[in-house]
Amino acid sequence: xxxxxxxxxxxxxxxxxxxxxxxxxIRMSFKRKDGYTIEITARRTEGKFDDEFSxxxxxxxxxxxxxxxxxxxxxxxxxxxxxxxNVCQELLGEPxxxxxxxxxxxxx
Numbered sequence: 001x002x003x004x005x006x007x008x009x010x011x012x013x014x015x016x017x018x019x020x021x022x023x024x025x026i027r028m029s030f031k032r033k034d035g036y037t038i039e040i041t042a043r044r045t046e047g048k049f050d051d052e053f054s055x056x057x058x059x060x061x062x063x064x065x066x067x068x069x070x071x072x073x074x075x076x077x078x079x080x081x082x083x084x085x086n087v088c089q090e091l092l093g094e095p096x097x098x099x100x101x102x103x104x105x106x107x108x
Contacts, residue, residue, distance in 0.1 A: 014042040055092060062088035069103055 018026045025043035032038065053061065062085055069081040078100050085103060086096040097103045 011040070011042070014040065018042050018044070053091070058088045058092055062092075066103060069100060 014026055014028065018024075025041055027039065027041045029040075030038045065081040065085045065088075069078050069085070082097070082100050082103065089096045097106070
């Protein structure tokens with residue numbers, strides 16, 4: 001129970017730091033010995049930041065990349081478009097694609 005209280009206090013301290021600095025968001029990251037990293041972000045609710053996109057923007061990016069993928073015979077470009085599409089999928093809460101072919105054959 002004490003550990004939960006300590007964590008809650010640390011999270012409250014993050015929010016207080018954001019408020020003191022008048023920051024929209026602040027991030028903390030902890031690397032663990034077991035190969036995992038814990039990332040915690042405190043952010044102003046409904047804040048819009050330059051490193052984030054709205055769902056509408058993500059859908060436009062995804063659509064643009066889907067139109068591009070397979071239209072060039074450049075595997076590197078297709079692989080990059082594939083990665084971008086899957087990031088959009090993840091951020092939209094949609095299942096990721098397994099391959100470029102799956103994207104080309106889908107009716108997204």
